[in-house]
Amino acid sequence: MRLAELPVDDFHHRLAETGIQLQTGPFTVHVRSGIKEFAQLLQRFYAHFPVAQDPAIADFHVRMTRPRGLHRWWHPQVEFLLDGQAPFLPYPLSHAFPLFEWGLNWSIAMQAHQFLMLHSAAVERNGRVLLLPAWPGCGKSTLCAALVSRGWRLFSDEFGLVRHADGQLMPLPRPLPLKNRSIGVIRDFAPETELGPDFHGTRKGTVAHLRSSDACVQQASIPAPPGWLVFPRYRAGAPLRLESIGKQQAFMKLANNSFNYQLLGLQGFQGVTRLVRDCDCYILSYSNLDEAIGAMNRLADA
Amino acid sequence: MQASSQAEAESCWSTIANDVLYWESWDEQHAVFDSLSGETHLLPELTAHVLRKLGEYACTARQLAEALCAETDESCEEHFVLDITRLLQQLQAVGLVEESTP
């Protein structure tokens, strides 16, 4: 059953009372909230996501709730609770949805060690996954959104989830957050994609979320092997350059970029060396999205 | 004769057990994962070679330097022995090799 198939009243009631169990890639998220604005956005961005009806084991138990205290009257706030604990300070109430998205990312990064977790965008074409590992500010989300708007299948803009057993990547489609100038860039680049409201004045500036496509949500349980490892580097005015790099350099960059390489010990070492062995490794410098996408398409179609 | 008695007075170097080290090599570059410390070390060719040689047999810095020179038919100069000693000390600091006095 998809979330959109729940009658609206029923959805709001269940979200507030018992919570609902959203399915995203390999994870089940039990989310509960009585905050109406949050519920509306959740319904909009997750309408096409599966909802577990029968009792299930949730990976994460999240509550979005308003903290008690007098300030709730003149300065309404919202808190993200994971298993009843608040890992972050409260946010302004109007930022409940971006807080939920960040909080869920944080929860995954802290807990899901059954995977090697790379801080990377991941998109698929011709049955293989292109990994774009980068720390914030390198243009990974923008490039990821642009690739997805040109037909690549979204795995995730934030997590390269690698299954230990066979090295396959797991999709984790979610709303894709764009920041500041990227919002306008993607609006112009792909006017047909659906962007949510702008949230101004968050810690990362203005954020707007791109709704993931029906197709990628429907295929969210289909993993794929890695194909290409491309470290993106956006620089205004830079000419397109796709430069092959050595395996040791790729290994070092990838290990440093992983959420849990150190924690995984030997499993992490074997996971990262396998990825580097199986992938062609590049650094991509770009400023023009069309050119960058052309280069990625040529890699995938070769 | 004199040189070898001098070498005996030096301390003996060995790697930690071979089965705790996991290797990945690309051309002339190497990564080794030490499952005791949980650390990954990136090693250039010479260092990797030194570590692998010590995995075969324990020896002094001088013996090691001489063995390495013999492989390339070069004469073993004193400063090379010093370089190897320094390298071994660095490897010791991260726990990859151990020193024992005879």
Next chain:
Amino acid sequence: MTVYGRMDKHGTDILLAALRDPVHAAGMGVEGWDLLLRVARHTRLLGRLAVVMEEMGLTSQLPAKVLDHFAAARVFVSHRQRAARWEINRILAALQDSGVPLVLLKGSAYILAELPPARGRLLSDVDLLVPAASLDSVEQTLLGSGWESVKLEEYDQRYYRTWMHELPPLRHPERGLEVDIHHTISPLTSRLNPDPEKLFQDSIPLADGRLRVLQPVDMVLHSAVHLFYDGEFINGLRDLVDLADLFGHFGARATFWSELIQRAHEQDLQRPLFYAMRYTQRLLGADIPATAMTDICAGAPPRIILRLMDRLIEWVMVPDHPDFPQRGTAIAQWLLYVRSHWLRMPPGLLLKHLARKQIMRWKRRKPTAAATAQQ
């Protein structure tokens, strides 16, 4: 339609039941597992549950999701245990020729001596016991080899050195674990007064002769003192599980119980041993011979105190339902904290210390940088 939560506090007895009877727990439905995973993670016992169930060959019956969570928890446990072994390796390398006897305590002792409590056990520091006379030299050697004193406020530093049984924790900046160096197993000022000389004399060398662990009866007594007299109940249930494991393991030897009770008598530690036996039996179903239970009754507190302790310990050990935390637990924890300090320090000093602690906690109530940085 599932109704989540809305169960009373005793709904979370599910964890105690699973620890007592893993076979039964393995057959639970997904609703039970959904709650059990949360409670076990919160009490840092998920890794333990994972290892025990795997050892018992129960994993084939478990939902796939449970196995994912077990795998993730084991990653965490292995990482910490590896880090502890490595920290000890580095300490030995730093102290190489000093000849100071190093006795491992608690988690690191269980792990290096390969005792049952090591199974899936999380630990966050390495505890070492050294003779009081060697304390300074050990500290100086480690400080000279790269370890640093964990930053504490000056008052805490003084408190540690003067009144507690350890140095302020040390930490190597390149690694995460703290090293706590003790010279006795209970605070200088506490009313308990075990003789550390005896502990060293009877300690047992490990395969690596530079390391030792306490002999079985002392290991149990130390674990009991630590749990019931150190005032930190954050890992209370895990520590109680340690004790139950030790009883199960050593208790198989016929003479163990009489030796244990004899030693408690010698060292004047009957009270903590009484608590350890009582609560491992009551909460975890530890197999303790009736005769031993009768023999240790001399260590019981007056009836009214005992009744209070029963309530407090159950409150603190039985974890709350994560969605419905009870204020009672916090109060019980505070009461036990006060009690343990009462046991540890002369009363005048106690009031001063608690007052200082309150003020400092209050001052520290600033948003944590870590939480902010995550965004």
